[in-house]
Amino acid sequence: AQSVTQLGSHVSVSEGALVLLRCNYSSSVPPYLFWYVQYPNQGLQLLLKYTSAATLVKGINGFEAEFKKSETSFHLTKPSAHMSDAAEYFCAVTRSGGSNYKLTFGKGTLLTVNP
Amino acid sequence: EAGVTQSPTHLIKTRGQQATLRCSPISGHTSVYWYQQALGLGLQFLLWYDEGEERNRGNFPPRFSGRQFPNYSSELNVNALELEDSALYLCASSFSGTATIYNEQFFGPGTRLTVL
Numbered sequence: 001a002q003s004v005t006q007l008g009s010h011v012s013v014s015e016g017a018l019v020l021l022r023c024n025y026s027s028s029v030p031p032y033l034f035w036y037v038q039y040p041n042q043g044l045q046l047l048l049k050y051t052s053a054a055t056l057v058k059g060i061n062g063f064e065a066e067f068k069k070s071e072t073s074f075h076l077t078k079p080s081a082h083m084s085d086a087a088e089y090f091c092a093v094t095r096s097g098g099s100n101y102k103l104t105f106g107k108g109t110l111l112t113v114n115p
Numbered sequence: 116e117a118g119v120t121q122s123p124t125h126l127i128k129t130r131g132q133q134a135t136l137r138c139s140p141i142s143g144h145t146s147v148y149w150y151q152q153a154l155g156l157g158l159q160f161l162l163w164y165d166e167g168e169e170r171n172r173g174n175f176p177p178r179f180s181g182r183q184f185p186n187y188s189s190e191l192n193v194n195a196l197e198l199e200d201s202a203l204y205l206c207a208s209s210f211s212g213t214a215t216i217y218n219e220q221f222f223g224p225g226t227r228l229t230v231l
Contacts, residue, residue, distance in 0.1 A: 032217050043119075043205055043222040051217055090158060094217065101209070101217055102148065102171055105158035 002027040002093040006106035014114050019063075019078040021109050023091030026072065033074040034092040034103070035065055044090065050074060052096060061085070086113045117141065119208050119223035127229045128196050136191040136226045140208030146170075147189040148209070148220055149181065153202035161204075164189055165211060196230045203227050 007022040025031055032051045036044040048059025055067040065076045074091060091106040120139045128134050140147050149161040160173040164183035178194040187208075193200055207220035 036222075041224075043224045044207075045222070046219065049219070092158075096217070101146075101220070102160040102163055102173070103150075103158075103220065104160065105150075107157045 002031060002095060002104045004033075004091045004093050004104060004106040006089075006091050006109050008109055009107060010110045010112065012112040012114060013081045015083055016080050019076070019081045019085065019111065021076040021089050021091075021111065023065075023074045023076065023106060024072050025074060025091075025093050027093060027095065030096045031093045032096050033065075033067060034094075035059065035063070035074075035076045036090045036092060036105075038088045038090065038108075040087075047076070047089075081111075081113045083113050083115065086111055119206055119221055121204075121206050121223040121226050123226060124224070125227045125229070127231065129231050130196055130198060132196050134193045134196060134200075134228055136193075136204050136206075136228070138189045138191070138206035138208075138223060140187050140189070140206075141221055143210065144208035144221075145187055145211050146209045146218070146220075147183055147187065148207040149189070149191050150205045150207065151175075151202045152205060152225070153199070156202075158205070162191065193228070198230050201228060201230045 003026045005024045034049045035047040048057045050067045058064045063078045088108045090108045092103040122137045146165040152158045163171040181191040183189045203225045205225045206223045209220045210218040
């Protein structure tokens with residue numbers, strides 16, 4: 001079974017500051033990992049994904065994440081926050097290698113960007 | 116290219132009634148996934164359909180059911196509604212979910228179900 005834990009249900013940063021959203025995973029098989037963003041009253045948009053290629057993954061809107069197997073982590077970062085980054089962010093995991101790709105999500109982290 | 120569409124946007128029902136939610140996948144996608152986003156419970160996997168068959172089911176009671184039509188659109192039915200069924204229901208679609216490689220799931224905007 002797979003699971004993800006997002007540390008911090010709410011993160012607040014100043015505009016221009018580093019964004020760091022934490023995600024740790026648990027999986028009995030090599031995982032595929034994802035970060036999604038959800039703006040108010042909208043569905044989910046994929047930011048980036050790790051599917052066993054490069055461990056440093058670059059996504060949209062300047063976000064990136066690094067897969068660290070030794071730490072079972074997949075933290076999301078952005079060097080400089082913009083006001084438009086304010087949203088809820090979800091880390092998700094699914095199993096690799098086979099025919100059951102349901103996504104298991106973390107509880108989400110609400111990012112607030114202060115001017 | 117049109118994205119995943121869901122209808123209705125909002126749905127208000129009373130306890131004990133039935134709700135029907137609809138999802139149209141992206142053209143060419145054969146897999147449809149349903150997720151529930153309830154306050155305090157986060158996003159939870161509900162159902163997965165591929166090629167008209169139910170492939171996997173989350174930890175939900177049998178009153179949550181659905182189907183997939185020949186055109187790959189899908190319906191989620193919730194019978195005997197309870198207050199705690201109030202949630203945002205998200206549908207996602209992908210190319211075949213039975214492939215050995217992962218095919219990205221694209222999400223619709225959701226249906227907000229309110230049970231009074």
